[in-house]
Amino acid sequence: MNPSVYSRYRTAFVEALAQNLGVPASELDSQIKPADPAHGDFSFPTFPLAKAQKKAPPAIAAALAQAIKVPGLEVVAAGPYVNAKFAPMPFTGEVIDTARAQGVRYGGGDVGTGKTVVMDYSSPNIAKPIAFHHIRSTVIGHGIANLHRALGYxxxxxxxxxxxxxxxxxxxxxxxxxxxxxxxxxxxxxxxxxxxxxxxxxxxxxxxxxxxxxxxxxxxxxxxxxxxxxxxxxxxxxxxxxxxxxxxxxxxxxxxxxxxxxxxxxxxxxxxxxxxxxxxxxxxxxxxxxxxxxxxxxxxxxxxxxxxxxxxxxxxxxxxxxxxxEKSLYVVATDQALHFRQLFRVLEAMGREWTKRMVHVNFGRVHGMSTRKGTVVLLTDVLDEAKARALEKVQENIKAGRIQTNDPDGLAEQIGLGAIFFGDLKNRRTTDYTFDWDDVLAFEGHSGPYLQYAHARTCSILRKGGGAPASYDASLLTLPEEQALLRGIARLPVVVQEAAEQFEPSFVARWLLDLGAAFNSYFTAGNQDRGKRVLLEDNDALKAARLALTDATRASLAAGLTLLGMATPEYM
CATH class of the missing domain: 3.40.50.620 (HUPs)
Structure with a gap:
């Protein structure tokens, strides 16, 4: 799989800086950070160069910005920083085309090709029930496994x-x-x-x-x-x-x-x-x-x-x-930290050089779990209650005309499971969190149902618009809301890489929330300004371009939700 659009432009920026400064690109790579969105997409600080060049950092930044030319990037100085911003074209078309072409596989890569990751997760005890506390090892492990599979491992x-x-x-x-x-x-x-x-x-x-x-x-x-x-x-x-x-x-x-x-x-x-x-x-x-x-x-x-x-x-x-x-991961609660420290220590003492490839992927506890029956023991009870509560909400929304579905029971199962998964995975794995039914099942806010609804909404817009267009003019997508949405989509491959490296599915969960918010801002902008509507009635070319962007958003949301093990309902 080719490098992501985001990574390709970032690499080009690093190489241009390195060539101008006469240093290896590897020396500069870690210094390139995301810029303040108001000023660009990538930022390079010039403070470390001041002593050697005997110049003030703003003067160094101004000279670098003037000297560097990177196709597809607008490079400018902002005080002591050299900032690079995606030019609307060809960036816009590249992001949309990549997300649409790769579909649910978008965000993946091939860095793991030929490498094996062993994962030990879930691990209940025989002759005991799978209790709710097993959910953390199960869904975190499942998410980390999906991230590595997406990267070719x-x-x-x-x-x-x-x-x-x-x-x-x-x-x-x-x-x-x-x-x-x-x-x-x-x-x-x-x-x-x-x-x-x-x-x-x-x-x-x-x-x-x-x-x-x-x-x-x-x-x-x-x-x-x-x-x-x-x-x-x-x-x-x-x-x-x-x-x-x-x-x-x-x-x-x-x-x-x-x-x-x-x-x-x-x-x-x-x-x-x-x-x-x-x-x-x-x-x-x-x-x-x-x-x-x-x-x-x-x-x-x-x-x-x-x-x-x-x-x-x-x-x-x-x-x-x-x-x-290549890696052997134990997705086990923080409570077992001493056991794994000692396990690795004994293996090292035995001369097992591969011990350095072993990682205890620890996680915190869940507090506050209870069901209508009282304190819960069985995971099955939690899943049944999640479905029952989701079904109540689905039926309420059907009556109010906010949800359309021919299978409310099946949709409730998808929403209930998604709520449990996302309610866990939106938290950093090492932290404890408090489970709250109203929070995890909310159709608005930082929840699984909110993101599943965002995906269903993109599908609904595409249906109303006659489907995703085969061809479109990417240069028409110049609204700030459109460019913000594109930048969100472009980041998924980078997020997947970082999430896999740090064994942290919450990075994908947070990215999904940001993308959902960006899409919501874009879609609702048309409520105040008819010219910003996706389904324009008087401009077929612009409508096609916006439908293509909506389709890329759909593919990106589906890819992120699938990485976390969540269903992607098309009607909701």
Missing amino acids: KVEGINYLGDWGKQFGLVAVGFQEYGDPARRNDMAHLVEVYVKANKRAEAEPAFDERARDFFRRMEAKEPEALALWKEFRETSLRDFERIYARLGVKFEHMEGESRYQDKMEPVIEELAQKVGVKESQGATIVDLPYAENEPPVMLKKNDGSTLYATRDLAAANDRWDRFHF
Whole structure:
């Protein structure tokens, strides 16, 4: 894929400056910043040159602006800055044509071609429900995976299931006490059993010991224990797959900690040889220097059973062997920061040079979640309530004539899911946020429904205008509102690149909000000035140009929403 229009002009500006100053372009690249919109699109500060040239920065800027000529850019000095502004042509036509030609793929690139990114995200526990708190890892991971796919990377998304450990023993012994054999394949019943068993284990040490013993039997590969484990695991997987299908989230691999039950002893043996292990209160730990009050990396408990640190070490080795990744990302809550620092530290001590390619992509917590039923546990409850609330709004808007749809139920599902996704992804991933139903489901403001409505509105305008034109005159698009909208569209490829580099889907979410606002300003400008309307009745050439810009906006909104995992309704 060719460089984006925005990047191409930026590169030309950098190279022109570098040639004039007699320095490599790489030395100047990081100094080029977005300009104040009133003065241009790119800005280069001349302060660093003042000492060497023995001139005042404004004088240097004036001389540079006079000397530099970049086709398609207007270069001017503004005090100590050299600013470059897109000339209306050919920029206007290039942006519109690129967005329309690439459609939902707009914003992508090929920097990742031939490279693999391994992603560990979502990762619920077997025999437990997918709770709402899993939404962050799921939608952030899905967004980051989409960003990398758009840039040409091969993504190996792994749903690393918690399917090995004492919690499974709780389900097993709980089922012996509380289970209904006729409902053994019912995920909801397994959840009921787990809740009762967990509560009893907290109050009754002997019952907790029975759960631990069952897990020891699993690790000892007792056929009866493994058969029950496999049966309950498959029940959980069926339920998980139903929920992921509803979310539109797909993984290349559904594999759990159980994959490594035969690969942990070799890891412990290698650690003993290369790093050192020792006994501590009957447990096996990695012999590393630890900070004061830092808990040690435990490989085995005093009863001989393994821990998830042991399994994560085995998993990291396995993923390198299988994929030889460019990046290995763990999309896991900030609460687990110590675990991943220690995991990477142990791998480095083992001589794994590829550890530097591993990243803990951490995220904050969600506060304030509740449903009409009260405090929520199940993600399914949240999705059902989002759809129900969205359906109320859809039906209200249908009655008021603001929404047209032949499938209000399907539209409500798209809006409800989009509201949940965007309500999360508009926040920086490392921050906590407070969930608010009115906020996420608003049809105006910083919300998913607002952006889906903006996309539907572009589709409606195109339908009323007779469709997107095959040909148009880009030079007619000179309004400030049109040029502002074009600049928003042009930025998406840059935003996608930055979002992937920083593992930050919120960059795309914020860009969508800016583009939605720019389009809204453009479209509503016609309410005050008939000459600014898109669907002009007395100027076919200008109407065609504005419809082409509307079509480019539609494609850009669709591309951004799709990157975030959201539906793009055409009627709303």
